[in-house]
Amino acid sequence: MAVDKQHLLQFLLRQGDNTLVLGHRVSEWCGHSPILEEDIALANTALDLIGQTQMWLGYAAEVQGEGKSSDDLAFLRDAWDFRNVLLAELPNGDFGRTLLRQFLFDAFQSVLMGRLMKSSDETVAAIAAKASKEVTYHVERSADTVVGLGDGTEESHRRMQEALEYLWPYVGELFESDETDAAMAAAGIAPDPASLREEYDALIGKVLAEATLDIPAATYAHKGGRTGYMHTEHLGHLLTSMQWLQRAYPGCEW
Amino acid sequence: MKNEWPLWEIFIRGQHGMSHRHVGSLHAPDAEMAVKNARDVYTRRNEGVSIWVVEAKHISATAPGDKGPLFEPSESKVYRHPTFFDIPEEVGSM
Numbered sequence: 530m531a532v533d534k535q536h537l538l539q540f541l542l543r544q545g546d547n548t549l550v551l552g553h554r555v556s557e558w559c560g561h562s563p564i565l566e567e568d569i570a571l572a573n574t575a576l577d578l579i580g581q582t583q584m585w586l587g588y589a590a591e592v593q594g595e596g597k598s599s600d601d602l603a604f605l606r607d608a609w610d611f612r613n614v615l616l617a618e619l620p621n622g623d624f625g626r627t628l629l630r631q632f633l634f635d636a637f638q639s640v641l642m643g644r645l646m647k648s649s650d651e652t653v654a655a656i657a658a659k660a661s662k663e664v665t666y667h668v669e670r671s672a673d674t675v676v677g678l679g680d681g682t683e684e685s686h687r688r689m690q691e692a693l694e695y696l697w698p699y700v701g702e703l704f705e706s707d708e709t710d711a712a713m714a715a716a717g718i719a720p721d722p723a724s725l726r727e728e729y730d731a732l733i734g735k736v737l738a739e740a741t742l743d744i745p746a747a748t749y750a751h752k753g754g755r756t757g758y759m760h761t762e763h764l765g766h767l768l769t770s771m772q773w774l775q776r777a778y779p780g781c782e783w
Numbered sequence: 784m785k786n787e788w789p790l791w792e793i794f795i796r797g798q799h800g801m802s803h804r805h806v807g808s809l810h811a812p813d814a815e816m817a818v819k820n821a822r823d824v825y826t827r828r829n830e831g832v833s834i835w836v837v838e839a840k841h842i843s844a845t846a847p848g849d850k851g852p853l854f855e856p857s858e859s860k861v862y863r864h865p866t867f868f869d870i871p872e873e874v875g876s877m
Contacts (some may be wrong), residue, residue, distance in 0.1 A: 564788075570823040630823050677812065777875055 536712040537594050538682075540614065540719060542602070543709075543755050547583030547611035549603055550764070551634060552578030553771050554558035554621060563624055570670065574631070577663040584656045604775040608764045615754035616699040618764045625685065626692035628674045633696060635668035636732050637703045640725045672736045679740025686741065692731075693742050701750025789838055791817040793825055796833040801876070803835050813837070 546556060556575035586599035603610035608712035621627045631682040642664050645657035704726045713719040737744055774781060788810040794803035806825050809852070811817035817836040845853060857863065 564810065565822055566811065566820040569827075570820065573823050573827060666822075673816060673819065677816075 532716040532718060533712055534592060534594075534605050535716070536709045538589055539709045541585055542612040543568060543603070543614075545589055545599070546611045547617050548578040548585060549582040550613040550767065551577075551617040551631075552582060554617065554619075555631070555765060556694070557643045558624075558627065567624070571627075574667055574670075577667065578644035578780075581656070581660045581663070584659070588652050593698070600775075601687050604772045608760050608768055609757055611754075611760065611768075612757055612763060613622050613737065613754055613764075614699070614702045615761055616696065616702065618761055618767060619696070619699065620755065620763055622692065622695070623688060625678050626695065628671055628678065629689060629692045630696055630767050632668065632671035632675045632736065633700055633733065635664060635671050636727055636736075637725070638664045639668045640728045640732065641720070641722075644720040644725070648719060653718055658675055675736060675742075676740045679737070679742045689740065693737070694745055694772055697745045698747070698749055700755060702752040705750075705752055705755060707756065743769065788812050789840070791821075792839050792842060793817075793821045793838045794824055794835040794837070795821070795831040797830055798832060806830075808835065808839060811836075 552575050555571055555578065558568065558571045560568065562571055580605065581742070583599050586602045590597045590599055596647070596763055616630060619630060621630075630683075642657045642661040646654055646655040646661060647656065675689065679689040680686070704722045706721050706723045710719070710721050710723075714721045751761075754761075789812075790808055791811055791814075793806050795806045796803045809820050809824055811815065811820045814836055817838075818834055821834050821836055826834070845847050
């Protein structure tokens with residue numbers, strides 16, 4: 530079944546922008562982590578995410594067919610063209626909040642990549658197969674740290690619970706569906722995100738319980754990132770530093 | 784340094800290596816995290832196919848001061864080296 534090119538492009542931008550924006554956020558820790566081992570581990574995660582971005586945005590540029598590269602898409606679009614979920618662009622906060630955000634995202638990716646590996650689109654399936662090995666490690670690592678800090682000292686537990694209260698309203702957007710998702714599902718390219726919720730809740734429920742953290746009861750969900758309707762004010766600041774070089778010195782290479 | 788995580792010694796078996804080799808040490812709260820940290824610190828450039836971690840305090844070592852009595856006596860015993868035999872090729876690496 531032929532799929533509408535614009536929907537496929539939209540889907541690929543959502544994938545690539547999620548990993549790009551979160552990858553940049555995680556890279557902000559480089560040289561600032563509490564200990565050397567975590568610093569290297571976070572930098573590795575950031576690099577994995579940027580590597581996945583190259584594949585998603587590379588394919589997006591190909592589908593777009595305007596002769597652009599993944600770099601053009603990453604560095605020469607403005608905030609309203611980004612399609613990442615709001616969760617990815619939220620500021621790092623403390624180390625605990627960064628790791629909890631990572632876990633909430635990793636868990637989603639681990640469920641999603643499992644499905645995308647069976648995509649009817651060969652390129653999507655191949656990207657997911659490569660990414661899934663990295664994602665499997667990411668979620669293992671972030672889950673361990675969430676449990677360690679959640680079920681740790683009084684202070685670490687308090688900080689993690691606060692982080693969960695802050696991040697939880699941004700989880701709902703991961704499972705939003707619109708006509709692009711419907712088109713992807715109909716073509717067998719990607720699952721409807723809403724259909725992943727049950728598996729996701731089971732996965733994070735287990736880890737958060739082990740971490741002695743309480744999932745907030747409120748169900749309100751911020752949205753607008755994956756549709757590009759309205760990002761948080763944080764995205765513009767992130768792009769200002771991420772895109773500065775290409776903006777100041779267009780076409781600069783090294 | 785009461786709040787310091789314990790020290791772990793890291794052993795990695797390389798792509799073509801037959802045995803695990805000591806590559807360095809790191810800090811981690813427990814064995815599981817030590818393995819993960821070792822993966823992130825010591826196998827970033829595709830160095831390994833297997834990792835062992837041992838908490839440093841569990842390693843017993845010879846004292847540097849005992850070097851003389853322990854090792855020097857074997858310096859002069861050339862007949863202990865099996866260099867006087869031809870090793871058949873079928874034996875492989877020794």
